[in-house]
Amino acid sequence: MTAVVGVQPGAGRGRVAAGRWLSRIPYAVLAVYAVVGGVGPLVMDYNPVxxxxxxxxxxxGSPVMSGGIAWFGTDGLGRDVLAQVVYGARTSVIIGVSTVVVSCLIGVTAGIVAGYFRGWxxxxxxxxxxxxxxxxxILLTIVIAGAFERSVLVVVAALSATPWISFARVTRGISLSVRERPWIxxxxxxxxxxxxxxxxxxxPLTVGPVVALATLEFALVVLAEAGLSFLGIGLPNSAVSWGQTIANGKQYLETAWWISAxxxxxxxxxxxxxxxxxxxxTARYGRGHLR
Known part of the structure; x- marks a missing residue:
């Protein structure tokens, strides 16, 4: 006699529910960053200079001379690292969103126009x-950022030099396909x-793929901005950036690891x-959006 072992329906539903909760973790983490970057600077007084x-x-966790607590420690100049992390979150979000919006506007416009009209x-x-x-x-970004005085506008312009190409390619492909449809x-x-x-x-048919691409480009832009600030050609000293903070702590890695870590x-x-x-x-919108 052969025993038939079946999968209990409850276990399958449990795995599906667990998968749904795990898929929501990035949304929760990004919401925390948005709240910290938006509200933190309003309630935390900090002067980066x-x-x-x-x-x-x-x-x-050490006490400071003003009577407060440095929960993330201080750097080589006595500045609070927690405040630098909070203000750096706002800087990263602002620069990331601004760069993605500029790249998206340029790339989407160029892509749908080129794909629909073709020709010249x-x-x-x-x-x-x-x-x-x-x-x-990265070389083109460094050249643009280093050729002008350090400012937020220069950083956004330098970081927007190439990401628009990805948006243009995606929207051009969609436009080329859609222009041959019967309703067009x-x-x-x-x-x-x-x-x-x-x-x-x-x-409207480009919204899903563009949003998926925008999230990936946002991550690359934030990382590139931190790299520019780490090299000293990004934001000015009056602005707080994670890249600057990491660079300030590289000489104290053995004795004060928290500054960079x-x-x-x-x-x-x-x-x-x-x-x-x-x-x-990308898995949701990147494939089959025209079916």
Whole structure:
């Protein structure tokens, strides 16, 4: 006699429920970062250029001369590391969102126009992309950032130099496919203007793939901004960046590890969770969005 072993329905539902909860972790982590970056600077007074040599290199949890507690310790100039992590979160979110928005506007506009009209707009876009791809992206970003005075606008412009290419490629492919669909032909026959066709019939189909791509680009932009600030060619000293804080602590890695380690952990958690969220959105919208 052969025993048939079946899978209990409750166990399957439990695994599905657990998977759903795990998939929501990136949303929760990003919400925490958004709240910390948005609300933290409003309730935490911090001056990035003010030094307190009496409080320099205090370990996490140590009291400071002002009577407070340095929960994340202090750096080589006596500045609170927790405040730098909080203000750095706001800086990363602002620069990341600004860069992605600029890249998205440029790339989506160029992509749908080139894909729909083809001809010389498509040729110009293809040649422009070829020229930009001839230079390594990080090298082009460093050249732009180093050629001008350090500011937020320069950093956003430097970081937007190449990410728009990804948006242009995605939207161009969608536009090339959609322009041959029957409802587009019907719209042309009815005399609908090309601008209206682009805005009403093609642009909405790009939303899902563009959002999925935007999350991945956001992670790359945040990491690139930290790299520029680490090299000293990103934001000015009056602005707080995780890259600057990590760079300030590199000479104290053996004696004051928290200066570089804690901002580095905050940066790593943000990048990892954005990457997971981007993979989820890509799996949802990246395939079959035109079916």
């Amino acid at each position: 003010r030094v307190s040599l009496e409080d320099r290199l205090l370990s996490p 707009p498509d040729t110009v876009l293809a040649r422009g992309i070829d020229i930009l791809l001839a230079f390594p992206a 032909d019907a719209a042309r026959v009815l005399g609908v203007r090309p601008v209206a066709i682009l805005l009403r019939h093609i642009l 804690l901002p580095g952990i905050a940066l790593s958690l943000l990048i990892i969770n954005i990457g997971i969220l981007g993979d989820q959105l």
